[in-house]
Amino acid sequence: MPRRPLPDISIRQLEYLLAVADAPSWAAAASEVGVSPSALSQGLAELERRLGVQLFESVGRRRKLRTTMTPVLDHARHVVALTCDVVSWADRLRLANTGYVGLGMIDVAAVVHFPDVLRGFRSEHNDVDLRLTVAPSQSLLEDLQHGTLDLVVCVEPPHKMTGIEFVPLLIEPMIVYGPPGLPIDGPASWGPWVLFPADSHSRNLVINRLHQLGASTEVAAESHQADVLREMVLLGLGWTVLPRSQGESERGELSVGEQILERQLVVARRAGAVTDPAVDELARRLIRQPATGNE
Amino acid sequence: MPRRPLPDISIRQLEYLLAVADAPSWAAAASEVGVSPSALSQGLAELERRLGVQLFESVGRRRKLRTTMTPVLDHARHVVALTCDVVSWADRLRLANTGYVGLGMIDVAAVVHFPDVLRGFRSEHNDVDLRLTVAPSQSLLEDLQHGTLDLVVCVEPPHKMTGIEFVPLLIEPMIVYGPPGLPIDGPASWGPWVLFPADSHSRNLVINRLHQLGASTEVAAESHQADVLREMVLLGLGWTVLPRSQGESERGELSVGEQILERQLVVARRAGAVTDPAVDELARRLIRQPATGNE
DNA sequence: TTGTTTGTTAAGTAAGTCTGAACTATATTG
DNA sequence: CAATATAGTTCAGACTTACTTAACAAACAA
Incomplete structure (x- = not known):
């Protein structure tokens, strides 16, 4: 194709044309x-x-767009609209895409379920500054609401939150663990407990379930960290309920009880937020990550 | 609506973007x-x-469009394509619309059937230089093919012509006329004839029909002008076959025979031609002109 | 290390875009 | 009719944009 340079029809000129098309003067x-x-x-x-081409004809001292020039007017509308769109897109991108992604995860997500996803994302988007915060669900969701974080992987909260949308990721079985060598009988014999703190979503789920089962709900100690809870059980300070991925390790010395409930892990995002391509990509990778075989 | 001026994203810049998107360097x-x-x-x-926005990232010393910038690339493609279209349209318009319309008509069309159309068009498009050429069909169609004329009203030719398209306008009855006072009997008594020249479409139609009727086909004289043919018949030089509109006048002294055939008048245009709005308009007026009551 | 390649920066020229003032043509008013 | 108002254009000047050539910086290859 012979490359004749296109005439540089400026956006400004097209805006002028649109303006005179409908203006009284x-x-x-x-x-x-x-x-x-x-x-x-x-x-x-x-x-x-x-x-x-001659776009206008004189009507007295006024100038009027020729009806035969309608294709140019249509073109102007179209190109100006497209330009508005791409500028709007660029504006949103500039505001959102600082080259930084603030990701918050509860510990089990970061350590057990999604370390590969994080590694893969980092190696393929080395231009993105991925900052990981590991904290309890409640805290993470607050940071998401405040804008400190862009994406959060946590336990599904008991209630809907305004301005936050959730996409399910995986379901974790929660299992009762007792001190080593202690046989686990019926629920009435369970406890006392070492659990996540009272403001933890997992804590609420566990307490409610224990009630339903007719087990004691006395809490002897608390910690946000699953590892600490395991050590407390090992020391005989109490029982706990943990996901299998955190309750069982190479040093599998706790007494393993039954699965009493499940918790849903989700990825959370501010609703209606400007979509940062990097955040979008990371969310996509989390969502399509197969479950890690801890069913 | 607050009017922030759109950034003047030039066609040139978009062309550059498209060029680097696929180029090796x-x-x-x-x-x-x-x-x-x-x-x-x-x-x-x-x-x-x-x-x-930052459209590119460095890959060593080379620059590569970021995959996240695909919407800008799509925009570039779209706007450049639209611009090519409107420029192409403008080019065609400029070439075609010189403010001049070359119209060719056979005499009966210009004088009898369409003088009102021509007058109306001229009064409503006084910016258009309408040039009328009156000549025989064959000659007019040649000029149409050569580009000298833009539109032709003529007798439908016996064969299709490459590159020319026809739209029917009206049907004219062709009637036998003999010298004044001479009774017109059967076809065997007709003739000799004064007709249009041998290369005339009407001439061919007439001769073929006379053959079919078993009448003489001897031609004593020829003229392209219907008026001249009438005078020859008045002088007793022969008989003729003319449309009623041209064979009968206020001085209705010829002997009127029967209608032996019909001929179709058409408007002819170069096929696939760039459409000049003025030529389009004139053609429209010709096509929608009611028949002139000469059925 | 030297030489080559890729893209960038600097300086200068021509063209484009805007402003405000002056001008031309048309319409309105008394 | 003359005087005034209105609609758009032209002119001159200031600033911006788009291009060229030459020089420069960084990356790559031998």
Whole structure:
């Protein structure tokens, strides 16, 4: 294809054309666009020169767009609309894409379920500054609401939260663990407990379930960290309920009870947020990560 | 609506973006567009500045469009394509619309059937230079093919013509006329004839029909002008076959025979021609003109 | 290490875009 | 009719944009 340079029809000229198409006068059109009538007149004369057509006819001292020039007017509308779209997109991108992704995860997500996802993302988006915060669900969701974090992997909260949307990731079985060598009988013999703190979503789930089972709900000690809870059980300070991925390790010395409930891990995002491509990509990878075989 | 001026994203910049998207190097892209590498580099830097996004990432010393910038690339493609379309349209319009319409008509069309159409068109399009050529069908169609004429009203030719399209206008009855006072008996008594010249479409129609009727086909004299043919019949030089509109006048002294055939008048146009709005309009008026009551 | 390649920066020129003032043509008013 | 108002254009000047050439910086290859 022979490459003749296209005439440089400027967005500005097209805006002028749209303005005069519907304005009562060119002075009004110029005011609407925010330039002098002279600039508008000269800009449209230049557009005529570049296209090589006569866009207007004189009606007395007024100028009116020729009906035969409708295709140019349609073109102007179309190109200006497309330009508005891409500028709007760029504005949103600039605001959102600082090259930084703030990710919050509860510990089991970071350590057990998604370390591969994080590694893969980092190696393929080394231009993105991925900052990981490991904390309890409640705390993470607050940071998400405040804008400190962009994406959170946590336990599904008991209630909907305004402005936050959730996508399910995986379901974790929660199992009762007792001190080593202690046989586990019926629920009435379970406890006392070492659990996550009272403001923890998992804690609420566990207490409610124990109630239902007719087991004691006395809590002897608390910690946000599953490892600490395991050590407390090992020391005989109490029983706990943990996901299998955190309750059992190479040093599998705790007495393993039954699965009493399940908890849903989700990825959380501020609803209606400007979509940062990097955050989008990371969310996609989390969502499509197969479950880690801890069913 | 608050009117923030759109950034003036130039067609040129978008062309540069499209060129580098697929080129092995920016130097190659620049060569393809027809500018220096420096102009391309600066143009793209300006595009980045106007959009407020970083379109490229460095891969060693090379520059590669970020995959996240695909929407800008799509936009570039779209706008450049739209611009090519409107420029192409304008080019065609400029070539075709010279404010001149070359119209060819056979005499009966100009004088009898369509004088009102011509008058109306002229009064409502006084910016158009309408030039009328009156000549025989064959000659007019040749001029149409050569581009001398834009539109032709003539007798439908016996064969299709490459590159010319026809739209039917009206049907004219062709009637036998003999010298005044001479009774018109059967076809065997008709003739000799004064007819249009041998290359005339009407002439061919008449001769073929006379053959069919078993009448003489001897031609004593010829003329392209119907008036001349009438005078010859008045002088007793022979008989003729004319449309009623041309065979009968206020001086209705010829002997009127029977209608022996019909001929179709058509408007002819070069096929696939760039449409000049003025020519389009004239054709429309001819096509929708009611028949002139000469059935 | 030297030489080559890729893209960038600097300086200068031409063209484009805008402003405000002056001008031309048309419409309105008394 | 003359005087005034209105609509758009032209002119001159200031600033911006787009391009060229030459020099420069960084990366790559031998």
